[in-house]
Amino acid sequence: MTVDQPTQLSTHTASVERHGGRSESGALALERELHETPGVHETDVSFRTGTVQITYDESITTPDELDAVISDYGVALRADTGTDETSTRSELRLEAVFVGLTLVGMITGAAAEWFDASALLVQVGYGTAYVFGGWYGLKGSIESLRLRSVDIDLLMIVAAVGALSIGAPFEGAMLLFLFSLSNVLQHYAIGRSRRAIKSLVKMRPDTATLLRDGEEVTVPIEEVAVGDVFVVRPGDRIPLDGVVERGESTVDQSSLTGESVPVPKTPDDEVFGGTINESGSLEIAVTRQAHESAITRLIRMVEQAQSEKAPTQRLIDRLEQPYVLGVFALTVIAIAGPLAVGAEFTSTFYRAMTLLVAASPCAVVISTPAAVLSAIASGGRQGVLFKGGEHVEAAADINAVAFDKTGTLTAGETSLTDIVVRDDPPGTESVSEADLLTLAAAVQARSEHHLAQATVEEANARGAEVPDAQDFTAVAGKGVRATVDGETIHIGNRKYVETVLSDRSITGLETGLETLTTLATEGKTSVLVVRETDEGASVLGWLAFTDTARPGAAEMIAELRALGIERIVMLTGDNEQVAQHIADEVGIDEVHAELLPEQKVERVAELDERYDGVAMVGDGVNDAPALATATLGVAMGGAGTDVALETADVVLMGDDLSKVPYVLGLGRKTRRTLTINLAIAFGAIALMIGAILLRGIPLPLAVIGHEGSTVVVSLNGLRLLGFRE
Numbered sequence: 039m040t041v042d043q044p045t046q047l048s049t050h051t052a053s054v055e056r057h058g059g060r061s062e063s064g065a066l067a068l069e070r071e072l073h074e075t076p077g078v079h080e081t082d083v084s085f086r087t088g089t090v091q092i093t094y095d096e097s098i099t100t101p102d103e104l105d106a107v108i109s110d111y112g113v114a115l116r117a118d119t120g121t122d123e124t125s126t127r128s129e130l131r132l133e134a135v136f137v138g139l140t141l142v143g144m145i146t147g148a149a150a151e152w153f154d155a156s157a158l159l160v161q162v163g164y165g166t167a168y169v170f171g172g173w174y175g176l177k178g179s180i181e182s183l184r185l186r187s188v189d190i191d192l193l194m195i196v197a198a199v200g201a202l203s204i205g206a207p208f209e210g211a212m213l214l215f216l217f218s219l220s221n222v223l224q225h226y227a228i229g230r231s232r233r234a235i236k237s238l239v240k241m242r243p244d245t246a247t248l249l250r251d252g253e254e255v256t257v258p259i260e261e262v263a264v265g266d267v268f269v270v271r272p273g274d275r276i277p278l279d280g281v282v283e284r285g286e287s288t289v290d291q292s293s294l295t296g297e298s299v300p301v302p303k304t305p306d307d308e309v310f311g312g313t314i315n316e317s318g319s320l321e322i323a324v325t326r327q328a329h330e331s332a333i334t335r336l337i338r339m340v341e342q343a344q345s346e347k348a349p350t351q352r353l354i355d356r357l358e359q360p361y362v363l364g365v366f367a368l369t370v371i372a373i374a375g376p377l378a379v380g381a382e383f384t385s386t387f388y389r390a391m392t393l394l395v396a397a398s399p400c401a402v403v404i405s406t407p408a409a410v411l412s413a414i415a416s417g418g419r420q421g422v423l424f425k426g427g428e429h430v431e432a433a434a435d436i437n438a439v440a441f442d443k444t445g446t447l448t449a450g451e452t453s454l455t456d457i458v459v460r461d462d463p464p465g466t467e468s469v470s471e472a473d474l475l476t477l478a479a480a481v482q483a484r485s486e487h488h489l490a491q492a493t494v495e496e497a498n499a500r501g502a503e504v505p506d507a508q509d510f511t512a513v514a515g516k517g518v519r520a521t522v523d524g525e526t527i528h529i530g531n532r533k534y535v536e537t538v539l540s541d542r543s544i545t546g547l548e549t550g551l552e553t554l555t556t557l558a559t560e561g562k563t564s565v566l567v568v569r570e571t572d573e574g575a576s577v578l579g580w581l582a583f584t585d586t587a588r589p590g591a592a593e594m595i596a597e598l599r600a601l602g603i604e605r606i607v608m609l610t611g612d613n614e615q616v617a618q619h620i621a622d623e624v625g626i627d628e629v630h631a632e633l634l635p636e637q638k639v640e641r642v643a644e645l646d647e648r649y650d651g652v653a654m655v656g657d658g659v660n661d662a663p664a665l666a667t668a669t670l671g672v673a674m675g676g677a678g679t680d681v682a683l684e685t686a687d688v689v690l691m692g693d694d695l696s697k698v699p700y701v702l703g704l705g706r707k708t709r710r711t712l713t714i715n716l717a718i719a720f721g722a723i724a725l726m727i728g729a730i731l732l733r734g735i736p737l738p739l740a741v742i743g744h745e746g747s748t749v750v751v752s753l754n755g756l757r758l759l760g761f762r763e
Contacts, residue, residue: 047079050101052090052108053116056129066355067185068111075099075107086407088116112184133222136170140218143167144211151208164207171214172198174221188362193398196366200391201737204384209737213395216745220400223749243311246277249321259311259328266324270315278311279331280322287318291692349428350712351406354399361399369394389734396726396740401747405715408755413708416761421691422701429687431712432670433705438649439603439698440642440664442656443610443617444488446674447624447695448585452488454496455562456582462549468569474579476502478567481520481527484510489563489583490518513538515611515634517565528568529581531613533632535566539575544568546577557582558615588695591624597699601706604649609638609664638664655698672701704761711758715751722747 065083068090072081077098082091092104105115143166150159172195179192194217201210246268248255254269259277262268267283270276276289288300291313300316303309309322312333328334372390377383410427417424424430441447457471469477479497482490483504497504507520507527516537517530528539532554535547550566557564557580564582568575595606607628610617617631630641642664645652654661654668657675662685665671673686675693690697726743729735 046096047093048096050092050094050104052092052101052105054085054088054090054108055114055116056085056088064182064185064187064189066359067182067187068108068113071111072104072107075104078104084407087411112181130222130225133174133218133225136173137215137218137222140167140171140211140215143170144208144215147211148208160207164202164211167211167214168198168202168207171211171218175214175217187359188366189358190362190398190400190403193362193365193394197391197394197737200387200394204387204391206388206737209741212738213741216741220745220748220752223752243275243277262324262328264324264327267321268324269319269321271319272315272317274315276309276311276313276315276322278322278324278328279326280309280324282307282309283321283323285318285320287320288316290314290316349431350716351410351427354402354406358399358403365394365397365399368397388737389730392735392737392740393727393730395737395744396730397723398744399719399723400744401719401722401751402716404748405719405751405755406712408752409708409711409715409758410755412755412758413704413761416759417688417701417704420697420700421694422697422704423689423691425687425689429670430705430708432651432687433653433702434709435651436653436670436702436705437603438605438607438645438652439598439702440607440609440645440652440654440668441626442638442654442661442664443608443612443620444585445657446655446661447587447591447608447620447626449588452492452563452583452585454492454581455584456557456564457496457579458553458582459579460546460549460577462546468576469578471579472500472502474567474581475500476504477522477527477569477578478529478581479504480507480522481510481518481529483507484520485512485518487512487518488585489565489581492583493581515632526570528570528575529565530568531563531565531632535568539568542570542575544575544577550577550580553580554613558613561616561619563612563616585620587620587623588693591695594695594698595625597696598702601699601702603702605645607641607645609633609641609654611635635661635663639667642667653698653702670701672698704758707761708758711755715754718747718751718754 065085069081069083072078072083072090072092077095078092079095080093083089090108094104109115143163145163147160147163147167150156150163175191175195179189179195182189182192194213198210198213201207201213244258245256246259246262246266247270248257248262249267249269262278268277268280272287282303282305284305286302286304289303289309290300291310303320308325309320310333311328311331326332369390372393373386376386407427410430413430414424414427417430424433444452457475459469459471459474475493475497479494479502482493484507485491494504505522507522510518510520512518513530513534515533517528517534519526519528519530519538521527528534530538532551535544535551554564554566562582562584564580566580567578569578598606605627606625607630608617608621608626609630611633612631614629614631617629620626621629630637633641638661642652642654646667646669651669653670653672654664655672655674656662656665657673661673665673665685665687670688671686672688672690674690674695688701690701722743726735726740730740
């Protein structure tokens, strides 16, 4: 009998040359081809941004095989998304030259006609306009036809040739001129968004200066191992993630986290690759290799974000092909119908070509990517990473926001405030305060929980000699236990005692639980320390911790209300009284405390059902399931948190709560921009078609209306690059 192996899904992002014309019909055709490849689960292709993202089963296929499918389909691969800037600009300049030659040819042909010059001059002028004006449109049409699709470029070429065939070369030349001009402006607008996004990925140096045997050696960052020590001097860009070993300086992290003020760095502080060292020299020990660093993961996600389309864009792309075929059918009817009842051919054909131009959906097709890519780029400049266009739109639908407490609404810098040995009855202390702290630190040294870290930090600060612990076990949301010097030490909250230790008789338990209640009313989180031996179990004492609300948390909550958020909720594993203390301080509507990770998921699902759109904001560790469940998962401090980067839909690269209203505000602004763009695009089409059918308008006027609306929606979308809070 064979056993099914678990599916191992990976993501491959390929960079491709721009293909086809204005539309993405060819991209959809390539998506269909890739879907038929064994092992492929999902694909997202965008020729506008030059990215192909494929989710595949690595046990069935490989990235090289997927690249071969793309190449065999007739789409050229680019070696590196970070090196095509020069070629893209050169191509844009060449397109602009072609537009200029088209204009010269159109003017020459029209002037020669006006002054009754030689027929050869007229033909050369209009011929120049048609060749250079139609070059890219014809090329795009052929490429799309090879991919078994039709697009807008084909509509324009047919209309221009149709105008020429009925003796209206000027109208055709004008159509091609304005079509190619708006194409250049469109590519410029999309290029601006792409360049703004790509500026984020130019932050990684190629080399690092290592200290080896007392000497400095410069090596490629791919050859640097964890534990190596590199040197950065004032003005240098830090090549890799690490921890400062020697030196003091300030580091400009704005390119990665969006923090506007340089951050002081001293020994034991974490630094991130791609940030800039400012005032002093630092020696830094590497904590992540090049392929695992924060900047590398950011680059990977930026590449993926460019290819992931918003729902509105996907809908438009799917409808484009049948719409274009419908326009062709409408044009044929507009010709055949009148001719069947005896209408004159030239005027009928001219009117049909005008209708074909007016009905073409150029502005509709470009309206969404122009806005969404600009929004993604704008967020990136502020240290906010949207992991795809769909999440920009999702941000517009949020009506409730749920926050984790510790590390999100609070600073996360938990400190140990109380170390109390049980004295019940008086004079019966079984350990000293120092012993209690040492035992607790030994058990919690293996835990990543913020309370455990605070205990260990306090023990280290007091110079305590912490023994090793064995058989460490953690119970999520409740507590931990381990064996120290042959004795089992339990450290946990009330739930831990009531569940894990429920079958034991524990000396001093009543006093301990009463103390936990008292400490909670003071806004402190507290745990019991219980020792278990063969003779029985007893409460040794208790530890209490405190955390404070983040500066600006209350103002951030007020901004969310001003945006129209209906409900703001706290979801935390901490006890009810401590959670309520923080909630009252910052202005939270509703508190759900003492939750396990799976219970947070349940609460998020309930909020989504009640308010039809919920954002979950957390630190990306225990909150990961809830982040994945929410309509929009927002992770704090993604520069150093692996789980945050992988789970959330939006990553705040710095620990800046003010970016939460920014995210939702940008989503709403993008939605309004999309609505306006689509209204302009469809309104222009409806107005021109109505005018053609009712009164008739000249082809040049239809061309101006058609191309003008395309330029307007492109520029309107580009305005999102300047969005601020």
